[in-house]
Each structure stands twice: as structure tokens, then as C-alpha cells.
Amino acid sequence: MNTATSTSNPSRAEPKTQMQGRDNIRFDHVGFRYTRDAEILSDLSFSLPCGSMTYVTGASGAGKTTLLKLIYLHMRPTRGLISVFGRDTSQIDRKAIPALKRRMGIVLQDFDLIDHLNVFENVALPLRVAGQKRAAYKDDVSGLLKWVGLGGRAHALPQMLSGGEKQRAAIARAVIAKPEILIADEPTGNVDQDMAKRLIRLFTEMNRLGTTVVIATHNKDLIPKDASILALVNGQISNVTNDAGIKA
Amino acid sequence: MTDSITTQEQPLFPRRKKDDRPLFIVFVILSFLATLTLLASASANRAAADWHTDLASSVTVQIKPNDKPGAAALARDILLQSSAVTAVTILPVERSKELLKPWLGGAALPKDLPLPILLDVRLHAGQAIDNQQISAAFLAANIRADIDDPQKWAKEIKRPTNAAQALSVTALVLIITACITAAVFATRAAITGQRRLIDVLHQVGAPPSYTARLFSANFALTGLKAGGLGAGTALLVSGLIGMMFASSSGVSFFLPGLHLTLTDIYLVIAVPILLAIIIAFASWRTIIKTLYEEIYP
Numbered sequence: 001m002n003t004a005t006s007t008s009n010p011s012r013a014e015p016k017t018q019m020q021g022r023d024n025i026r027f028d029h030v031g032f033r034y035t036r037d038a039e040i041l042s043d044l045s046f047s048l049p050c051g052s053m054t055y056v057t058g059a060s061g062a063g064k065t066t067l068l069k070l071i072y073l074h075m076r077p078t079r080g081l082i083s084v085f086g087r088d089t090s091q092i093d094r095k096a097i098p099a100l101k102r103r104m105g106i107v108l109q110d111f112d113l114i115d116h117l118n119v120f121e122n123v124a125l126p127l128r129v130a131g132q133k134r135a136a137y138k139d140d141v142s143g144l145l146k147w148v149g150l151g152g153r154a155h156a157l158p159q160m161l162s163g164g165e166k167q168r169a170a171i172a173r174a175v176i177a178k179p180e181i182l183i184a185d186e187p188t189g190n191v192d193q194d195m196a197k198r199l200i201r202l203f204t205e206m207n208r209l210g211t212t213v214v215i216a217t218h219n220k221d222l223i224p225k226d227a228s229i230l231a232l233v234n235g236q237i238s239n240v241t242n243d244a245g246i247k248a
Numbered sequence: 249m250t251d252s253i254t255t256q257e258q259p260l261f262p263r264r265k266k267d268d269r270p271l272f273i274v275f276v277i278l279s280f281l282a283t284l285t286l287l288a289s290a291s292a293n294r295a296a297a298d299w300h301t302d303l304a305s306s307v308t309v310q311i312k313p314n315d316k317p318g319a320a321a322l323a324r325d326i327l328l329q330s331s332a333v334t335a336v337t338i339l340p341v342e343r344s345k346e347l348l349k350p351w352l353g354g355a356a357l358p359k360d361l362p363l364p365i366l367l368d369v370r371l372h373a374g375q376a377i378d379n380q381q382i383s384a385a386f387l388a389a390n391i392r393a394d395i396d397d398p399q400k401w402a403k404e405i406k407r408p409t410n411a412a413q414a415l416s417v418t419a420l421v422l423i424i425t426a427c428i429t430a431a432v433f434a435t436r437a438a439i440t441g442q443r444r445l446i447d448v449l450h451q452v453g454a455p456p457s458y459t460a461r462l463f464s465a466n467f468a469l470t471g472l473k474a475g476g477l478g479a480g481t482a483l484l485v486s487g488l489i490g491m492m493f494a495s496s497s498g499v500s501f502f503l504p505g506l507h508l509t510l511t512d513i514y515l516v517i518a519v520p521i522l523l524a525i526i527i528a529f530a531s532w533r534t535i536i537k538t539l540y541e542e543i544y545p
Binding site: 074099102104113117118126128173 | 257258260262444445447448449450451452453454455456458540544
């Protein structure tokens with residue numbers, strides 16, 4: 001990691017040892033359904049401590065993406081309670097949600113880069129939205145772009161990038177604001193195995209610096225053997241590997 | 249290369265002139281119509297007020313033809329006795345002949361044609377003569393004369409003026425409604441077209457007001473530019489029409505002509521600003537409603 005990288009990383013995060021023990025994300029008998037259909041998620045109860053790194057696994061349709069959407073407050077559960085940053089989400093006014101979302105970084109499967117903005121602008125977006133001045137963040141953004149190997153692509157529009165480059169740009173955008181929780185939905189789904197391993201290393205590095213990381217993936221080859229895993233089958237928890245402190 | 253990128257912020261809302269053009273044209277037309285309506289209304293009001301003031305400050309007395317000699321002078325003396333009267337002018341016969349031109353044409357009139365003698369009576373501001381008293385005095389002096397009642401004419405002016413005002417208000421209400429409808433329609437189209445931008449802004453924690461400001465500012469700017477062009481064109485067109493009427497000795501009752509007043513200038517400046525505010529508000533409401541219904545849980 002170079003000097004620019006260290007300025008771009010979540011240095012403000014608390015040391016992992018101090019943070020561990022507090023729950024960042026907590027589900028209590030959570031269920032979710034669209035309209036009157038059967039529940040997509042059913043009776044989920046678990047908690048993810050601060051500074052943990054968790055892999056959510058399961059086959060396609062198991063409810064991984066829905067689970068992540070509930071964590072990043074994109075939807076509200078149809079039953080049960082969810083706490084994020086120690087706050088019961090059912091009690092949070094919707095006007096307060098953007099402020100909570102600014103404490104999270106999100107990487108989605110289809111990257112969600114904005115077509116008319118170049119890579120630099122895409123990555124700088126969370127800081128711009130947070131009201132930071134350009135002079136204050138331009139070095140951070142440039143440094144992070146170098147760190148993810150996009151230093152020479154700052155001017156490129158998303159349609160000029162390869163799948164791997166898009167993925168790295170999306171990840172850079174998710175981490176630029178030094179989030180306390182990083183959520184990634186199939187972040188390695190569109191890249192080759194080598195790139196996938198590099199990205200997982202990047203997430204591990206983020207976690208080492210204190211960020212709570214939740215990654216949904218169906219690619220079990222990428223999950224380290226000692227990893228904390230929340231396995232879903234048909235919207236229910238089928239198995240939990242408790243190495244990193246998941247309480248289910 | 250990176251330096252040039254990092255120093256200049258790209259607009260978050262894409263500005264594509266080609267996409268904005270139809271909306272721009274709609275706003276130009278609406279602004280043109282609104283400005284023209286307001287200028288016409290202001291001009292009509294001004295003309296009506298001027299005529300009303302003229303009517304209120306003067307009275308015409310008509311001494312009937314073939315009345316006794318010196319009747320006009322006698323009538324003037326009677327009129328001057330009224331405290332409301334400031335001056336009385338006996339108009340020359342040529343003036344009476346001029347009044348007949350619209351009916352009899354410009355041909356020379358026979359010398360023995362009986363014509364009334366007109367007296368132009370000027371009044372103190374806000375005062376009126378007592379028609380009954382003056383008529384009684386004329387009768388006593390054996391003068392056959394008619395006194396015009398200015399109130400009757402004032403009422404005649406008020407009626408079309410009120411009708412013109414009602415028409416203007418109706419037209420403005422329709423224009424504003426069309427403007428709001430166009431802004432709402434365009435905002436909905438933009439929401440569909442920029443759905444990814446909205447979703448990403450939501451993802452990175454932008455409050456709804458941030459996203460709404462982004463959209464409404466874009467539409468307000470389009471409205472301001474289009475409004476300016478429309479209002480300017482309306483001013484030019486009304487000026488040209490007014491000039492054409494003036495050069496053809498016609499009447500330009502509803503047009504400001506080339507004599508712009510300060511009110512006209514204020515109207516031309518106000519229309520684009522008001523248009524931009526209406527568009528911004530309509531766009532803001534539409535996007536906030538959509539965001540809370542579809543994006544923010």
C-alpha cells in the first residue's frame with residue numbers, strides 16, 4: 001500500500017479491538033415478503049459485531065440480496081426488528097435514513113456507475129453528496145483510484161471500462177467515504193478468478209482497518225476457511241460459522 | 249490529465265440540449281403568451297384609466313344648432329359660476345365639422361348646415377358639476393343645450409376593461425396550468441431517464457431534498473432561459489405591432505406600442521423569473537413525491 005492509499009483508507013475507524021463486542025447489525029425474527037407472496041426471508045435472527053467480516057452464502061434466490069437490502073435500509077422488514085448502528089430501524093424516521101446510509105458503503109452486482117460521470121466523479125460522489133469541498137477530497141479520490149489500479153482511468157466514462165475496472169470503481173466509491181459498514185452483493189460476480197481474489201483482499205484490508213464487512217456471494221471458492229459465514233437456504237439461516245462472532 | 253479532471257466538477261444532472269429542446273420550446277411559447285397577455289392587460293388598463301381621467305376632468309356641453317346668437321357665451325358664463333369648473337372653451341365650428349367626418353366623409357360641408365356649438369368644460373380634479381342645476385340655469389336663460397354625463401361613459405369603459413381583465417386572468421391561469429403540467433410531465437420523464445442516478449444518489453446517502461434540488465434546479469434554469477427568450481420575443485412582437493398600428497393611424501388599445509412604461513419592463517423581467525419559480529416548485533413536488541413513494545422506504 002502506498003502513501004496515497006493510506007490517506008484514502010478508513011483511518012478514522014476505531015481500532016478493531018475497541019469496536020469488537022458492540023453489534024453493528026442485529027436481526028430479531030425478521031421476515032420479509034413482497035405483497036402477499038410467500039416470505040422471501042423468514043424468521044432471521046443474528047447479530048454482526050462491529051469490525052466483523054461476514055460472508056452471506058446461498059444459491060440464487062436464497063434471499064441474499066434481500067437480506068443486504070434490509071441491512072442498507074433500502075427496504076423495511078414486514079416483521080421482526082432490525083437494528084443498525086444500534087438503532088431500531090422501525091423507529092427511524094425516513095428523513096434520518098440518508099444520514100445512516102452515509103455511514104455505509106454499498107457495492108452492487110451491476111456496479112451502478114453513473115454513465116455520464118467519469119470514474120473520478122463516480123468515486124467522489126459520496127463525498128460530494130456529503131457536502132465536502134472538491135479541494136478537500138480530490139487527493140483522497142486520486143489516491144484511492146491509484147490503489148485500486150484505476151489511476152490512469154480517472155477520466156474514463158464507465159462505458160469505456162472493462163468489467164473488472166467497473167467493479168473496482170464501484171468498490172472505490174463504496175469505500176471512499178470510509179464507511180463503518182461495507183456491504184457487497186456478489187462483488188466478484190463479473191470478474192475473473194484472479195481479480196476476484198484481489199477484490200476479496202481489498203475487502204479484508206478494509207475490515208482489518210475496522211470496517212464491518214458483509215459480502216454476499218455464491219462463489220464458495222473465494223471464502224477463506226476461517227471466515228464467518230451466514231448460509232441461507234430458501235430465506236432461512238441454514239448454517240452459521242461463528243469464527244468472527246456471529247450470534248445466531 | 250488527472251489534474252484537469254479533478255479541478256472541474258462535472259454536473260451530476262446531465263445537460264443534453266437535444267433532449268431539453270422540446271421542453272425549452274414549450275416554455276418559450278408559454279412565456280411568450282403570458283408576457284403578451286400581461287402587456288395587453290396592462291396596456292388596456294392604462295388606456296382605460298387615461299380615458300377615465302379625461303372623462304372625469306372634463307364635460308362637453310353641446311349648444312343646439314340655430315339657437316339664439318350669443319348662446320355659447322351666455323352658457324360659458326353660467327358654467328363658470330360653478331365652483332367645480334376651472335375653464336370653459338368655446339370650440340370653433342371646424343371642430344364640430346371634424347366630429348361629423350366619420351359619418352359624412354371629408355367632402356366640404358354646405359355652409360348653411362346647422363351645426364352644434366361645443367363647449368369644452370374643464371373641472372377641478374375630483375369635482376363634478378351639478379347637471380340638474382346647470383340645466384335649470386340654461387333653461388332659465390332660454391339656451392337649448394345638452395350636457396354630457398361622464399359617468400355614463402365611465403361605466404361604458406369599465407365594462408370592457410373588466411371583461412379584458414377577466415380574460416387576461418383566465419388566460420394566465422391556463423398558461424400557469426400548462427406550465428405546471430409540462431414541468432410535471434418533464435420531471436416524470438427525467439425520473440425515468442435518470443433512474444440510475446436517483447438510485448445511486450439514494451445509495452450514497454443523498455437526502456431526497458438533494459436529489460429534488462438537482463432536478464428542479466435543472467428545470468428552473470431551462471424555464472428561466474426559455475422564459476427570457478419568450479418574454480423578450482413578446483415584447484418585441486407587441487412593440488412591432490404597436491408601431492404598425494401607430495404608423496397606420498390605427499388604434500392600439502391592447503398593445504403597449506413603443507411607449508414602454510416601467511411596469512412593462514417589470515412584467516417582462518418578472519415573467520421568466522415567475523416561470524422558473526413555478527417550474528422549480530412543480531418539479532420539486534413531483535420528485536419529492538416520487539422519491540418518497542418509490543425510492544425511500
